[in-house]
Amino acid sequence: MKKTLVPGIIFMALLIGAGWFVWHKNTAGKNVQNDIAPAAGTQNPAVSVLKLEAETISMEQTLPGRVSAFRQSQVRPQVNGIIIKRLFEEGATVEKGQQLYQIDAARYDAALLSAGADLKSALSLINSIEAKTGRYEDLVKIDAVSRQEYEDVKAQRDQANAAVAIAQAAVKVAQVNLDYTKVYAPISGRIGRSLVTEGALVTASQEQPMAIITQLDPVYVDIQQSGNDAMSLQTQIGSKNVVSVRILMGDDNTLSYPHEGTLKFSEVTIDETTGSINLRAIVPNPDAVLLPGLFVRAILTTGEQEVLLLPQRATTRTPDGDLMVWVINQDNKAHPRPIQATATYKDNWIVSDGLLAGDTVIIEGYQKIKPDTVISPVEWNHSPPPVPENQNHGQKE
Numbered sequence: 001m002k003k004t005l006v007p008g009i010i011f012m013a014l015l016i017g018a019g020w021f022v023w024h025k026n027t028a029g030k031n032v033q034n035d036i037a038p039a040a041g042t043q044n045p046a047v048s049v050l051k052l053e054a055e056t057i058s059m060e061q062t063l064p065g066r067v068s069a070f071r072q073s074q075v076r077p078q079v080n081g082i083i084i085k086r087l088f089e090e091g092a093t094v095e096k097g098q099q100l101y102q103i104d105a106a107r108y109d110a111a112l113l114s115a116g117a118d119l120k121s122a123l124s125l126i127n128s129i130e131a132k133t134g135r136y137e138d139l140v141k142i143d144a145v146s147r148q149e150y151e152d153v154k155a156q157r158d159q160a161n162a163a164v165a166i167a168q169a170a171v172k173v174a175q176v177n178l179d180y181t182k183v184y185a186p187i188s189g190r191i192g193r194s195l196v197t198e199g200a201l202v203t204a205s206q207e208q209p210m211a212i213i214t215q216l217d218p219v220y221v222d223i224q225q226s227g228n229d230a231m232s233l234q235t236q237i238g239s240k241n242v243v244s245v246r247i248l249m250g251d252d253n254t255l256s257y258p259h260e261g262t263l264k265f266s267e268v269t270i271d272e273t274t275g276s277i278n279l280r281a282i283v284p285n286p287d288a289v290l291l292p293g294l295f296v297r298a299i300l301t302t303g304e305q306e307v308l309l310l311p312q313r314a315t316t317r318t319p320d321g322d323l324m325v326w327v328i329n330q331d332n333k334a335h336p337r338p339i340q341a342t343a344t345y346k347d348n349w350i351v352s353d354g355l356l357a358g359d360t361v362i363i364e365g366y367q368k369i370k371p372d373t374v375i376s377p378v379e380w381n382h383s384p385p386p387v388p389e390n391q392n393h394g395q396k397e
Contacts, residue, residue, distance in 0.1 A: 045373065047365030048380035049328060052308055054357045057345055059305045065223040065247075065281070065298040067290045069216065073187045074209035075100060077202040078180035079108065090193045094185045094213060101183035101210060103202065108181055112174035119167035126160040129153070189215035190288070216288045221247065221261065223279040223298050245281040247290070248297040259284040263300060308355060309348040311382065314363045315339070323349070326362040326369065332377060334362060334369050 081103035088100050185191070191213045196202060202210065247257035261283030270277050281298060283290065290296070315323045318338070327337045339354030355361070362369075363380040 044332070044376040045365065045368050046376045046378055047334075047369065048363045049360050049377040050311070050314070050363050050380045050382075051360045052310065052351075052355060052357055054306050055309055056304055056306050057309070059302045059307075060345075061225075061300045061302065061343075062248075063223045063225050063279070063298050063300065065221045065296050067292055067294040067296060068220045068222055069214045069292045070218050070220055070282070071187050071189065071215035072292075073185075073189075073213045075183060075186070075191075075211045075213060076209050077101075077103065077183060077206065078204055079103060079177050080203045081105075081108075081181060081201070083196055083198050083200050083202060086194055086198060088185075088191060088194075088211075090191065092191060094188065094191050096185055096188045098185045099182050100185055100191070101196075103181040103183065105178055105181040108174065108178040112171065112178050115167065115170040115174040119164070119171050122160065122164040122167040126157070126164050129157045129160045183210065185213055187213055187215055189213045214292065216291070217285045218261070218282050219285045219290050219292070220264070221245065221281045221283055221290075221296060221298055223281060223300075224274075224276045225279060226276050244301045245283065246299040246301070247283060248299065249290075249294070253297040257283075257289070257296075259286070307345070308351040308357060309345060310339070310341070310351050310355065310361065311363055312344070312347055312349055314361050314366075315349065316366075323354075325355070326366040327355075328360050328362065328375060328377060332374055334366070334373050334375050335371050 083101055084104050085102040086100070087102065088094055088098070094100065191211055194211050195208060196210050243263035245261040245263055247259075247261070249255045249257055261281045264280045264282045266277065266279045279300075310325065314325050316325075318324050323339050323341060324336050325339055326334050328334050337354055339349075340352050341349035342352045343350045360377065362375070362377075363382075365375075369375060
């Protein structure tokens with residue numbers, strides 16, 4: 001019985017060993033193929049690249065601003081009195097020299113009449129003294145009157161002349177005060193509400209104005225710019241005589257104002273409290289759309305300049321906050337490079353250092369590569385994908 005089992009056991013062992021050998025050989029071969037196949041058939045990662053070229057663009061700066069009136073005048077009384085009439089409509093447009101109020105002129109009329117009477121009296125006196133002086137001048141020559149009497153008459157004449165001059169001044173003052181009872185518009189513009197009513201007493205020394213007139217065409221736009229950027233702006237402007245200014249309005253500053261203005265002047269000092277410098281633009285406002293106090297965005301066009309533009313999507317930030325891009329060399333090997341940008345233009349950086357015209361930069365796909373990775377470059381297509389004709393743009397039918 002034992003002799004029968006031994007050959008069977010040996011046969012089974014040999015069979016198992018042969019099966020294991022065949023399995024191990026096949027498995028090892030597959031592993032070797034798996035290890036070698038990627039090396040033999042490796043495909044370089046495909047990325048989208050762009051070869052940089054210098055471009056001429058119109059340089060612009062967008063800055064916050066606030067509208068202020070071109071002219072604003074506070075209408076104030078020049079004499080004391082009771083207002084008897086208001087001669088304008090609140091909120092209307094008034095012209096320079098238009099009468100706005102009438103102050104009671106009764107006592108100023110009386111003062112003018114009194115001053116006129118004093119002047120007539122002074123003129124009558126001077127006429128009589130002049131005649132007497134003429135007679136004394138002839139008499140003193142023949143010693144009919146003394147020299148002292150002649151000198152006394154001349155002194156009286158001088159006093160009478162002074163009295164006439166005083167009376168004439170009094171007439172002028174009375175006339176001016178009478179004229180001031182009519183309150184006129186000092187400038188043309190839109191007048192606000194009346195701050196006084198008929199029957200109110202006004203005085204020449206009061207602090208409250210009677211009304212305020214604002215000239216709205218054109219208007220000023222006062223612009224704030226950081227002091228650090230002021231030198232860059234001055235460099236861009238250079239010797240340019242006219243710097244155009246466009247205005248954006250609305251809650252989200254997307255509404256474009258139809259009239260273009262010009263930069264008027266720039267302050268010569270920087271505000272120590274805010275660190276900013278003030279610029280002022282003058283903007284046409286024929287329809288009175290821009291009202292004083294309105295916050296806007298001002299776009300300053302400083303001229304054309306040749307720059308190197310880099311799409312912002314091609315950049316990443318280092319832990320230090322610096323900008324970095326991936327550049328490929330002639331061997332299609334990628335390597336990172338730090339850059340510096342002075343400003344933005346649409347969705348691009350304006351590169352000032354780190355890149356040159358002719359450099360090839362990876363725009364899309366740099367997330368899957370490492371330094372010195374050999375890549376397969378594909379020219380970047382920055383055009384938006386076409387919209388299907390049957391697309392209803394999200395509108396419900």
